Amino acid sequence: xxxxxxxxxxxxxxxxxxxxxxxxxxxxxxxxxxxxxxxxxxxxxxxxxxxxxxxxxxxxxxxxxxxxxxxxxxxxxxxxxxxxxxxxxxxxxxxxxxxxxxxxxxxxxxxxxxxxxxxxxxxxxxxxxxxxxxxxxxxxxxxxxxxxxxxxxxxxxxxxxxxxxxxxxxxxxxxxxxxxxxxxxxxxxxxxxxxxxxxxxxxxxxxxxxxxxxxxxxxxxxxxxxxxxxxxxxxxxxxxxxxxxxxxxxxxxxxxxxxxxxxxxxxxxxxxxxxxxxxxxxxxxxxxxxxxxxxxxxxxxxxxxxxxxxxxxxxxxxxxxxxxxxxxxxxxxxxxxxxxxxxxxxxxxxxxxxxxxxxxxxxxxxxxxxxxxxxxxxxxxxxxxxxxxxxxxxxxxxxxxxxxxxxxxxxxxxxxxxxxxxxxxxxxxxxxxxxxxxxxxxxxxxxxxxxxxxxxxxxxxxxxxxxxxxxxxxxxxxxxxxxxxxxxxxxxxxxxxxxxxxxxxxxxxxxxxxxxxxxxxxxxxxxxxxxxxxxxxxxxxxxxxxxxxxxxxxxxxxxxxxxxxxxxxxxxxxxxxxxxx
Amino acid sequence: xxxxxxxxxxxxxxxxxxxxxxxxxxxxxxxxxxxxxxxxxxxxxxxxxxxxxxxxxxxxxxxxxxxxxxxxxxxxxxxxxxxxxxxxxxxxxxxxxxxxxxxxxxxxxxxxxxxxxxxxxxxxxxxxxxxxxxxxxxxxxxxxxxxxxxxxxxxxxxxxxxxxxxxxxxxxxxxxxxxxxxxxxxxxxxxxxxxxxxxxxxxxxxxxxxxxxxxxxxxxxxxxxxxxxxxxxxxxxxxxxxxxxxxxxxxxxxxxxxxxxxxxxxxxxxxxxxxxxxxxxxxxxxxxxxxxxxxxxxxxxxxxxxxxx
Numbered sequence: 001x002x003x004x005x006x007x008x009x010x011x012x013x014x015x016x017x018x019x020x021x022x023x024x025x026x027x028x029x030x031x032x033x034x035x036x037x038x039x040x041x042x043x044x045x046x047x048x049x050x051x052x053x054x055x056x057x058x059x060x061x062x063x064x065x066x067x068x069x070x071x072x073x074x075x076x077x078x079x080x081x082x083x084x085x086x087x088x089x090x091x092x093x094x095x096x097x098x099x100x101x102x103x104x105x106x107x108x109x110x111x112x113x114x115x116x117x118x119x120x121x122x123x124x125x126x127x128x129x130x131x132x133x134x135x136x137x138x139x140x141x142x143x144x145x146x147x148x149x150x151x152x153x154x155x156x157x158x159x160x161x162x163x164x165x166x167x168x169x170x171x172x173x174x175x176x177x178x179x180x181x182x183x184x185x186x187x188x189x190x191x192x193x194x195x196x197x198x199x200x201x202x203x204x205x206x207x208x209x210x211x212x213x214x215x216x217x218x219x220x221x222x223x224x225x226x227x228x229x230x231x232x233x234x235x236x237x238x239x240x241x242x243x244x245x246x247x248x249x250x251x252x253x254x255x256x257x258x259x260x261x262x263x264x265x266x267x268x269x270x271x272x273x274x275x276x277x278x279x280x281x282x283x284x285x286x287x288x289x290x291x292x293x294x295x296x297x298x299x300x301x302x303x304x305x306x307x308x309x310x311x312x313x314x315x316x317x318x319x320x321x322x323x324x325x326x327x328x329x330x331x332x333x334x335x336x337x338x339x340x341x342x343x344x345x346x347x348x349x350x351x352x353x354x355x356x357x358x359x360x361x362x363x364x365x366x367x368x369x370x371x372x373x374x375x376x377x378x379x380x381x382x383x384x385x386x387x388x389x390x391x392x393x394x395x396x397x398x399x400x401x402x403x404x405x406x407x408x409x410x411x412x413x414x415x416x417x418x419x420x421x422x423x424x425x426x427x428x429x430x431x432x433x434x435x436x437x438x439x440x441x442x443x444x445x446x447x448x449x450x451x452x453x454x455x456x457x458x459x460x461x462x463x464x465x466x467x468x469x470x471x472x473x474x475x476x477x478x479x480x481x482x483x484x485x486x487x488x489x490x491x492x493x494x495x496x497x498x499x500x501x502x503x504x505x506x507x508x509x510x511x512x513x514x515x516x517x518x519x520x521x522x523x524x525x526x527x528x529x530x531x532x533x534x535x536x537x538x539x540x541x542x543x544x545x546x547x548x549x550x551x552x553x554x555x556x557x558x559x560x561x562x563x564x565x566x567x568x569x570x571x572x573x574x575x576x577x578x579x580x581x
Numbered sequence: 582x583x584x585x586x587x588x589x590x591x592x593x594x595x596x597x598x599x600x601x602x603x604x605x606x607x608x609x610x611x612x613x614x615x616x617x618x619x620x621x622x623x624x625x626x627x628x629x630x631x632x633x634x635x636x637x638x639x640x641x642x643x644x645x646x647x648x649x650x651x652x653x654x655x656x657x658x659x660x661x662x663x664x665x666x667x668x669x670x671x672x673x674x675x676x677x678x679x680x681x682x683x684x685x686x687x688x689x690x691x692x693x694x695x696x697x698x699x700x701x702x703x704x705x706x707x708x709x710x711x712x713x714x715x716x717x718x719x720x721x722x723x724x725x726x727x728x729x730x731x732x733x734x735x736x737x738x739x740x741x742x743x744x745x746x747x748x749x750x751x752x753x754x755x756x757x758x759x760x761x762x763x764x765x766x767x768x769x770x771x772x773x774x775x776x777x778x779x780x781x782x783x784x785x786x787x788x789x790x791x792x793x794x795x796x797x798x799x800x801x802x803x804x805x806x807x808x809x810x811x812x813x814x815x816x817x818x819x820x821x822x823x824x825x826x827x828x829x830x831x832x833x834x835x836x837x838x839x840x841x842x843x844x845x846x847x848x849x850x851x852x853x854x855x856x857x858x859x860x861x862x863x864x865x866x867x868x869x870x871x872x873x874x875x876x877x878x879x880x881x882x883x884x885x886x887x888x889x890x
Contacts, residue, residue, distance in 0.1 A: 294684060296691075347875045354617045354687060355874050358823065362867035365820070369867075373860045495816075499691055506688060539699035545692025546674050549685045 023158045030159025031092055034103050037152035038088030041110050044145030045081045049117060076211070077113050080218035081145055084110055087225070088152055098162035100155075101228035107152025109221010113214050114146035120210040164227075167234040176238050180246060183235055188253045192260035194219065198529060200266055212529040254420045258413045265401075268412035269484075270528055275419030276302075276481045278520040279426045281504045282513060283473030286430060288502065289511035289559070290439060291466035292446025293348060294357040296498055297364020301471040303371065303493030304340050305333040305478020310385040310488035311378060317385045319377040326391045326483065333479035334472045341471025345464040352449070364498055371490035384489030391418070391483050398483075415484050422480060426473050427513050433469070434511075442466055443511075496538070500524075503545055509555030518556060584728030589849045595737040595806070597845020598744040602799040603822035604829070604837035605751060606667075606792025612768040612832035613788050614679075619690035620670060621796060622819015623697035624663045628797025629714070629810045630701055631662025636715050645715070652717050655801050656743075663797025664790045666697070671789040676782070694816070702812045711811035714804030740802040745838070747795055752834045754791075764788060768832065817863075821848075824870040830880030839881060844869070 026033065084106050091102050121142065171179075198211030226232050239246040258268060284298045312332060314323030324332070344363045351359055374381030390399035391414075398414040433439045441462045444452035453459050482488045500523055508519025527537055548555075603625050610618045635658035636645065644650040674693050678686045702708050718736040725731040755761035766774040767784045775781055803818070804810045825844045829836025847869050852862030873880065 288684075292684075294687065347871065350875050351878060353683060354615075355827070355878055357687060358617065358827075359871050359874050361820070362870045366864050366867045369861065369864045373857065496695070499695065502688070502691075535703050536699075538695055539703055542692045542694070542696030542699060546689050546696065549681075549689040549692065550674075550677050553681065553685050 026154065026158035027160065030100070030155050033151055033155030033158065034092035034099075035089050037103070037107060037148050037155055038085045038090075038092060040148030040151060041081055041085030041088060041145055042148075044114070044141050044143075044148055045078045045085060047141035047144055049078075049121065049141035077117065077214040077218060080214075081110060081113060084218065084221060085148065088148075092155075096229070097165040098228050098230065100157060100159045100161040101164060102225045103152050103156035104161065105156075105224030105228050106221050107149045107154075107156055108224065109218055110145060110149030110152060112149075112217030112220060114142050114149055116210060116213045116217055118142045118146065164233070165230040167230045169234065173242070176242060177245060179235070180239055180242060181249060183239075184246075184249050184253045188256060188260065190219070192257060192262040195262050195267060195271065195525065200528075209530040209533055212525075251420070251424055254424075255417060258409055258416060259407075263410060263413070265410040265412050268410060268416045270525065272412060272415045272419045272484055274521050274524050275416070275423050276477045276484070277501065277504065277524045278517045279419070279423050279477040279480075280474045281501055281508075281516040281520040282423075282426050282430050283470040283477070284501050285470075285505050285511065285513075285516045286433065286442070286473070287466050287470040288505055289516070290434060290446065291442040291463060293345075293463060293466060294353075294360070294502075295344075295467070295470075296357050296361035296495070296502065297344070297367065298360070298470070298474065298501055299493045299497040300344075300364045300367035301337045301341060301474035302478040302481065302497075303367060303488075303490070304337045304471075305475030306482035306488040306492075307371065307379050307385070307478075308333040308336045308475070309479035309482040310380075310388050313388050313483065315385050315388045317380055317383070317387065323389075326393075330476055330479040334475040337475025337478065338468045338472035341468040341474075342464055344471070345467025348463040348467070349460045361495070361498075364495060368490055368494055371493065379490055380488070381490070384487050385482075386487050388482050388486045388488065390486070391415075415480075419480060419484075422476065423517070426476070427517075429469075429473070430513055438462065438465065499545075500541070503541070503548075506545075506553075506555055507548060509557040509559060511559035512555075512557050515555055515557040515559070582728075584731055585853070587727065588731045589853045590846065591731065591733055591737075593846035593849030594842055595741055595845070596848060597825075597842035598741045598838070599799055599803055599806075599841070600818060600821045600825050600844050601838040601841025602744040602747060602795050602802075603818055604825040604841050605748060605834060606796050607823050607826040608829070608831050608833060608837040609764075609788050609792050611826065613764065614675070614785055616675065616686050617690065617823065618675075618789075618792075619687065619819070620693040620697060621667075621792065622815035622817070622822065623694050624667050624670075624793050624815070625796040625800045625803075625818060625822075626810070626812060626815030627666050627697060627701060627800070628659040628663035628793075629800030629804045629814065630705055630708070631797065632656070632659035632801040632804060633712060633714055633810060634662075634705070635659075636717075648718050651715075652805075655717055656798050659801040660794040660797035663793040663800065665793075667789045667793030667796075668786055670697075671786055676785075694819075698812050698815060708812055711809050714808050714810050716808060717801065717805040734806065736802075736805045740806050743798065743802060747798065748834065748838045751791065751795070755834060760784075760787060820870075821866055824866060824873070826880075827878070828869070828873050828880050830882035833880070833882040836880055836882035 088103055088106050091099050096102065194215055197215040198208035200208060257271065262271065280302050284295060287293050287295045309329050311318045311320045312322060312324045312329045314321065344360060347359045348356055371379040372381060390397050392398060396402065398418065399411055401411040402409040402413055441452065441457045444455065444457055445459055445463060449459055504519030504523045505516050507522065508515030508517065530537060603622065606621045607618060610616060632655040635655055640651060640654060670693055674689050675686055678689060716736065718739045722732045722734050725733065755764055763774065763779040763784050766777060766779055767781050771781050803814065821844050822841065825840035826837050828843055829840030844866055847865055848862045851865035852859035855861065855865060
């Protein structure tokens, strides 16, 4: 895309397409457009959004991150839009580097919020009348805000996006520590807020889905604006400088989640499930993200781990009926899954690319079919293996509530703590592997297998190791999963789960840790929140895969190397040299 | 005993010719754009639902019982719906990704597959459960007087005859016609084909359309044979068809049919004679798939393995 720099007289390149010509024509009025966008957004905020109260009670009022209580007469998404609108005006008038890019990010956020509202209100309210006019009342709020958002996108692009500044501030170490502490505390509250926003989905709260999406939309806009301002890059550079400190604080922050608004049994369960899939996704990330071997049957390893654990933990339905201590069970599950990983990986010696994907799919299907048919009496077939005993340590069952002194914690907290530690361990393994000789060998194979072989990498064993290690991590997660849910059933490990895991790795960004965690969180929280849209869940999911591959194949948090390869337009690329120093 | 064997062989050949028909779509698309069009199985499924919709909502009641009217109309409707979806899929999902890294189109194909399946489930009336499919051909069963008697349904014969005829027609199209030559040229080397005046985009659309048409016809024949359709039929049979295409040698029309017949036989005979019975017949197909891919990825009729990056 051609970028036209800020002073409109200095047009760098002649307009290439009709769109570029439009940007050039609008460039002189960019500041006005941007301010107007902010004003429109704010006006939209204060207009009514629906012409009547929906059946399930007043809709917008429930849309709130619960730590903001009604400061400006508006709550929820309206408050978010108000903040965004003010930010737009400020950024439009104050001279900032990359102002256009910031405004564009905010604009997309506004567009997302208004579109989600329009869709939900019209569908749930029955027709366009809901958002325009009926019964003499007018509710143009959504449309005005949408216009504001679009105008921000247009104005931001027209005035020149500007280049993302590289902030190089260096402060005293303790100031940087303080900043990191504050940032991580904010992250903790955001995570808790986003997770609980809209409340529990389903019958309990019919608005959970749209409210959650609204929060995501607003947050996405805010994050892309922050990222455009260069602040995010700076913060991550700072945390890179204090690596150990950041890791420790992040772990503590994760362990503190039960003390926030998310500290109820329900959210702890959701968080623990996310943890299981995040750990599995990181394992898959080794195979797909690092070694570039597409695995379409990966969830089988989670299943193998779960079934092994189910059989060794004294579940009554198990035909083996021995009961081993949980840590041992985990290790055995991981080892068995790893062995299967080596088996599934062995065709990689001869098969490449798409064919390998199909081979792994076939293994996955064989696993599901066999589990469904209760192969060897090990999987319980259609009855599954129920009543797997909960983990317990020091006389404290992990499924029971916990009281430490005066603090009462809901049940499930211990499982949450366990999975946080597990995910942390998996992350540590991944990070170390990635930077090891083996990790570099995987990346070399991903980039060009023949060249890697020519450089002296023994590609065969290295590829099998990728499968083995990935499967081992999934097996660990599977053992946890079996104990946490208490059931190991074949239908938790079907093809669609493999696709979802793969999608979470891709959505997050292949080859990165935060990417896999973010992707897994999004893809496994959404169904919780969108209970009333269960029917459309997979449809949207499939379409989303297509759209992501089309517009952002590198994922939300791309790996530096991959970013250079996959980025669709050059202006999003940070040169690899800068990142690596 | 012998008659069981024979009737299982016949079952296998019937299923096999259906799988071969679907496999033609895989093999053509893969031959030309090197893409495993994962969603091809769903094209087959969509065709069956298209035909069912035609029968349930559009076809005048007077014609419903006259198979010589209803059958051609359903076949055309099924093929039309499938072609439409296949071409739309190519234009919207795959074409923008041409030249993208190799994982991208495959993942897109997975997405398209999930989306199509769910679209039918959500938007087709009552598609959450399996739907009955009308008998579109002469009802009843021919019993070959051999041993205990070997039953063959007339609709099964129809399926075999139509499948083989279509495969033959496709083969002559690709071998003889001008457009077929363009297809073969594009498969061999798209760049040189373009230099020779072939428009690769047109060839690719045509390939998807042809594959879609065959799959759509297959969907109707499947419905007519089993008298039931469900949204999973595309995924299952799609995987089998892919296996068949690889087994026969991907890119080869003859291979797709032979591979399909082989897969059909594996399923029917494996379900009868191998341990585990019919509960494991799918497993045997996947085992065959793995063994073929690992030990003879070029299949029966394929050229020696091309090294792909």
